[in-house]
Amino acid sequence: MPTPLYDLLKTLAGRDLLRLDMPGHHGRPLPYDLPWPAELDYTENGLSGDLFGDGWDAIARAEELWAERFGFDSCLFLTGGSTQGVHAGLALLAGAGSHIALDRGAHRSAYNALALLDLTPHYLSRPWLEQEGVAGPIDPNQVAKLLDDRPEIKIVCITSPTYYGVLSDIPAIAAVCHAHGARLMVDGAHGAHLPFLGYTDYSAADAVVMSAHKALPAPGQTALLFANGSSLDDLRRVGIIYGTSSPSYVMMAALDLVRDYMEREGAAKYRATVRAISALRGKYLALTDRSGLVLDPARLTLLCGDGFALADRLRAQGCLSELSDRGHVVFICTCADGPEQVARLDKLLAAEDWSSPAKCPPPPGLPPVALTPRKALFAPRKTVALGASEGCISAGQIAPYPPGVPVVAPGEVITKKTLAYLREIGYNKKLVDVICP
Numbered sequence: 001m002p003t004p005l006y007d008l009l010k011t012l013a014g015r016d017l018l019r020l021d022m023p024g025h026h027g028r029p030l031p032y033d034l035p036w037p038a039e040l041d042y043t044e045n046g047l048s049g050d051l052f053g054d055g056w057d058a059i060a061r062a063e064e065l066w067a068e069r070f071g072f073d074s075c076l077f078l079t080g081g082s083t084q085g086v087h088a089g090l091a092l093l094a095g096a097g098s099h100i101a102l103d104r105g106a107h108r109s110a111y112n113a114l115a116l117l118d119l120t121p122h123y124l125s126r127p128w129l130e131q132e133g134v135a136g137p138i139d140p141n142q143v144a145k146l147l148d149d150r151p152e153i154k155i156v157c158i159t160s161p162t163y164y165g166v167l168s169d170i171p172a173i174a175a176v177c178h179a180h181g182a183r184l185m186v187d188g189a190h191g192a193h194l195p196f197l198g199y200t201d202y203s204a205a206d207a208v209v210m211s212a213h214k215a216l217p218a219p220g221q222t223a224l225l226f227a228n229g230s231s232l233d234d235l236r237r238v239g240i241i242y243g244t245s246s247p248s249y250v251m252m253a254a255l256d257l258v259r260d261y262m263e264r265e266g267a268a269k270y271r272a273t274v275r276a277i278s279a280l281r282g283k284y285l286a287l288t289d290r291s292g293l294v295l296d297p298a299r300l301t302l303l304c305g306d307g308f309a310l311a312d313r314l315r316a317q318g319c320l321s322e323l324s325d326r327g328h329v330v331f332i333c334t335c336a337d338g339p340e341q342v343a344r345l346d347k348l349l350a351a352e353d354w355s356s357p358a359k360c361p362p363p364p365g366l367p368p369v370a371l372t373p374r375k376a377l378f379a380p381r382k383t384v385a386l387g388a389s390e391g392c393i394s395a396g397q398i399a400p401y402p403p404g405v406p407v408v409a410p411g412e413v414i415t416k417k418t419l420a421y422l423r424e425i426g427y428n429k430k431l432v433d434v435i436c437p
C-alpha cells in the first residue's frame with residue numbers, strides 16, 4: 001500500500017539537511033531518553049493521571065515544576081501548540097464580548113480568538129525601524145495612553161519575542177496594565193528558552209503561552225500555558241475547551257523531560273549557541289541589539305538584498321531557514337545546534353554578497369473596519385483576485401512578512417493604499433478571501 005507522507009519524510013531524513021527552523025530539536029535525537037515509547041502512550045486510566053481532571057497527580061506535579069521554574073502560580077501542558085494556549089489564555093482573561101488591546105502583530109490564533117470570544121480589538125501598533133526594516137517593541141507609554149483613553153479595556157495581549165526576535169519590556173508593560181486594573185497576556189510562543197538563559201522575565205504577566213517545540217528540543221505541538229492569579233483548575237477549565245480530550249502522554253512526558261534537560265545541560269549548550277550566533281551577527285548584516293532594541297540572543301535575523309532568493313539558495317544547498325521575506329532571512333538557533341552546524345551555516349553565508357540590504361517600507365495605517373472579527377470570520381466568503389479586491393471586506397488576514405503584522409484583518413476593508421503597499425513589497429499571494437455582499 002502507498003505511504004506517501006512517510007516515504008517523503010524518510011527521504012528528507014536521509015538527506016544531510018541543516019535544519020534551522022522548527023521544531024527546535026532540528027531533527028537530531030531528543031537529548032533525553034524518549035524514543036517512540038508505545039509503553040508510555042496512555043489515556044486516562046485511573047493510574048496515569050488526567051490532564052484536565054480535578055485531582056493532584058504526576059501531570060499536575062510536572063506542571064507545577066514548570067510553574068515554579070518560570071515564576072508562575074500555575075502551568076498547564078498543551079498538546080495543541082501555542083495556538084491552543086492563545087485561545088485558552090484569552091478565554092481565561094477576557095470575558096466574551098469584552099474589549100481588548102491587541103498587538104497588531106499578533107498571531108492568527110489571536111485574531112481567531114477575537115472572533116470566537118466576540119472581542120472588540122483596539123490595536124497596539126509598533127514603531128517601524130527604518131534601518132532594520134522590521135517592527136520594533138511595544139511602547140509601554142502607548143499601552144498607558146490606550147488604557148487611559150479606553151477604560152473599558154481590561155486585557156492587553158502582546159507578542160514577545162516577535163518572529164524576528166524583537167523583545168518588549170514585559171515588566172514595564174505589566175506594571176502599566178496593573179495600574180489601570182487590566183491584565184496582561186503575553187504570546188511568548190518563540191521564547192520558551194529565554195527564562196532558562198536568565199534573559200527575560202515573563203512572570204510579571206498574568207498569562208503567558210510558550211511553544212516548547214519552537215525553541216526547545218521538544219516534539220511538535222508541545223507547548224505551555226502559565227498564569228499568575230489563576231489556579232491550575234482555572235487553566236484546565238479553559239484548556240479543555242480548545243484541546244483534545246485524548247492528550248498525548250508522550251508529548252506530556254517530553255514536556256516534563258525537556259525542563260529537566262534544560263536545567264541540567266540544555267541552558268549551557270544554549271549559551272554556547274548564543275555565543276556562536278553573536279559571532280555570525282558581527283560578521284554578516286544582521287539585526288543586533290541597540291539602544292531601544294532588545295533581541296532574543298539566539299535568533300539570527302539576517303538583512304539581505306533579497307531574502308526570498310537567499311532562502312532558496314540556502315535550501316538548494318540543504319540549509320532550511322524558518323522565515324524569509326523581501327529583506328530578511330530568519331534562523332531559529334537552539335541548543336541542538338553545535339559548532340559543526342554553526343560552521344556549516346557560516347560557510348554558506350560567507351559565499352553571499354552582503355553589500356546592499358533591501359529597503360522594507362513601513363506598513364500603511366490601519367484600514368477602515370466594516371464588520372466585527374466574529375461576523376467576518378463566520379460570514380459566507382468567496383475567493384477573488386487580490387488585484388480586483390479594492391473596496392471588498394476581507395474575510396481573512398493579509399499578513400505579509402515583514403512587517404509580520406496583518407496589513408488587513410478580518411472585517412476590514414481592502415483599500416487602494418493597501419493594494420499599492422502590497423505591490424510595492426512584492427507580496428506574492430494572488431488570491432484573497434472576501435465577504436460575499
Ligand SMILES: Cc1ncc(COP(=O)(O)O)c(C=O)c1O
Pocket residue numbers: 080081082083084086106107109159163187189190211221223
Ligand atoms: C507568535 C506566535 N504565536 C503563536 C503561534 C502558534 O504556535 P503553535 O504553532 O505552537 O500553535 C505562532 C506560530 O508560529 C507564533 O509565531
